[in-house]
Each structure stands twice: as structure tokens, then as C-alpha cells.
Amino acid sequence: NTVFLNGTFMPLEEARISPLDRGFLFGEGLYEVLPCYGNRMIAWQWHKERLTQGLQALDIKLQYDWQQLQDFCQQLTQYNPEPDQGIYIHITRGAEEKRFHGWHNNAEPTIFMMTFPIPTLTEPDFDQCKPLRLGLEQDLRWRNCHIKSTSLLGNVLHFQSAQQEGLNEVLLLGDDGTITEASTSNVFICKDNEVHTPPLSSALLPGITRRIIMDILDRHSALTLQESVITQDMLFTADEVWLTSSTKGVVPVVEVAGKTIADGKPGKHWLDTARLYFQHRFDY
Numbered sequence: 664n665t666v667f668l669n670g671t672f673m674p675l676e677e678a679r680i681s682p683l684d685r686g687f688l689f690g691e692g693l694y695e696v697l698p699c700y701g702n703r704m705i706a707w708q709w710h711k712e713r714l715t716q717g718l719q720a721l722d723i724k725l726q727y728d729w730q731q732l733q734d735f736c737q738q739l740t741q742y743n744p745e746p747d748q749g750i751y752i753h754i755t756r757g758a759e760e761k762r763f764h765g766w767h768n769n770a771e772p773t774i775f776m777m778t779f780p781i782p783t784l785t786e787p788d789f790d791q792c793k794p795l796r797l798g799l800e801q802d803l804r805w806r807n808c809h810i811k812s813t814s815l816l817g818n819v820l821h822f823q824s825a826q827q828e829g830l831n832e833v834l835l836l837g838d839d840g841t842i843t844e845a846s847t848s849n850v851f852i853c854k855d856n857e858v859h860t861p862p863l864s865s866a867l868l869p870g871i872t873r874r875i876i877m878d879i880l881d882r883h884s885a886l887t888l889q890e891s892v893i894t895q896d897m898l899f900t901a902d903e904v905w906l907t908s909s910t911k912g913v914v915p916v917v918e919v920a921g922k923t924i925a926d927g928k929p930g931k932h933w934l935d936t937a938r939l940y941f942q943h944r945f946d947y
């Protein structure tokens with residue numbers, strides 16, 4: 664498995680970083696995951712935009728320009744044989760001389776990238792889809808969830824508690840008791856012919872798949888889409904619930920917190936939307 668570290672492609676076993684790297688010491692970094700199907704990266708521009716916003720928030724200046732970074736990603740996918748890969752990009756502030764909470768703006772950022780196989784996307788169908796069962800928990804993460812930070816302890820603890828219960832994922836409740844997102848995904852619900860997803864705020868990640876699905880529905884579907892606050896009542900009376908992420912695409916949810924959603928089967932709007940994503944993902 665070939666990875667990229669600070670300008671060099673190398674076997675994973677040879678990749679080394681300093682224990683004084685602020686990513687290691689403080690979790691002070693950003694990451695992106697983007698899908699690449701048959702060597703075509705999906706929505707590079709939007710991932711780049713989100714990363715740019717994160718870099719600004721953390722005041723990290725990259726030593727490469729965006730074209731170089733995109734070329735490195737593309738080269739990395741060619742080193743690895745799988746046809747369909749997730750590209751993982753990890754950028755930290757880098758290593759300083761001493762461990763000290765404040766930073767000095769003199770470290771060279773550490774840039775690490777690797778790929779991992781993702782399932783080949785096939786035309787979605789009811790028999791082949793794997794519907795999800797979710798937990799529901801009060802969100803215990805920090806208050807800047809819009810930043811795609813490598814400090815994922817909150818997400819990890821939420822996700823692990825779901826796994827221990829034999830569930831796939833966990834929906835999170837914000838301070839006002841409404842649903843914000845899941846620990847590794849964004850959420851959509853459908854009621855009648857309306858699709859809702861929570862509006863962007865510092866309580867959730869601006870997911871790229873969320874953005875693609877919103878754009879696809881807007882352009883290619885008769886369903887109406889709204890960014891709406893989603894209460895627990897709306898969730899449990901929804902006709903359909905979906906999760907989205909770069910590695911999953913759009914996936915139907917059939918159970919939350921032990922309660923069945925509608926008839927407990929993936930819905931027709933999910934199928935139509937997943938098919939639209941399958942057809943149009945290369946437009947992004």
C-alpha cells in the first residue's frame with residue numbers, strides 16, 4: 664500500500680512523523696475523505712472548498728497549491744490497484760520544538776494521504792441495499808462541528824457505543840433536542856413528497872454528499888427539498904430516513920432507537936435518489 668507523506672510517495676511501513684507533531688499531541692489538524700470511482704474523484708472542488716475554510720479557521724498555510732495537491736491525490740490512486748478508492752487527506756500544523764498549547768506559525772504542515780478500497784457502486788436496488796439501524800444520543804462533541812477536525816474523540820465514542828449495541832450508526836441531538844447529524848454522516852428525512860435536512864450550523868459538518876444530494880434533487884427530481892430543523896417527532900413520523908457520506912453515498916435507515924421508521928423498509932424516494940446519485944455523481 665503506497666501512501667503520500669510530505670511530498671513523497673512511499674510504502675505505508677516507511678511513513679514516519681515526529682511525536683512532537685501537533686496533530687499527534689493536540690489533534691490539531693484537518694482531514695478530508697473523498698470517493699474516487701475508476702480514477703475519477705468526486706466533487707474535488709467542494710472538498711477543496713471545505714478544506715480551505717478549515718485551514719483558514721486554524722490559520723494553517725499549505726506549502727502546495729491546490730493543483731499540486733489534486734495531482735498528488737490522482738497519482739496516489741494510480742499507485743494503488745483498487746478501481747474504487749476513498750482518498751484520505753490529513754493535514755496537521757506540523758511539529759514544533761516543544762509541546763506548548765499556543766502555536767508559533769513556523770512549523771511546516773504535515774500532509775499525509777492514503778487510500779482505502781470502497782465498495783463499487785452499482786445501480787441501487789431494494790434487494791441489494793443494506794438498510795441501517797441507528798441509536799440516538801445527546802451530542803457530546805465540541806461546538807465547532809462544522810470544522811472537519813482530526814480531533815474525533817467525540818465522534819469515535821458515539822460511533823463505538825452504537826457498534827457495541829450492534830447498531831450501524833448513531834444520530835445526534837443538539838442542545839435544543841433536535842437532530843443535527845450522525846457521528847459519521849449527515850441525515851435526511853422524507854415526509855409525503857418533501858425532503859428535509861438540518862440547516863448548516865456549527866452543530867454539524869457541511870457534508871459534501873449532503874451538498875451533492877441537495878443539488879441532484881434540485882436539478883433532477885420532483886421532490887421538494889428544504890433545510891429544516893428536524894425534531895424527534897418529525898423523525899419518528901417520517902416516511903423515510905437516509906444517511907449520506909462520501910464512503911456510503913445515500914443509505915436508507917429503517918430503525919432509530921429501537922423504533923421502526925414507517926413500515927421498516929427502505930422507501931421509494933430513497934431508491935430514486937440513490938439512482939440519481941449513481942447516475943450523476945461524476946457531474947461533481
Ligand code: PMP
Pocket residue numbers: 696818844845846847848849867868869870871872873907908909910
Ligand atoms: N458528518 C460527520 C460527523 C462526518 O464525519 C461525515 C463524514 N465522514 C459526514 C457528516 C459526511 O460528510 P461527507 O459527505 O463530506 O463525507
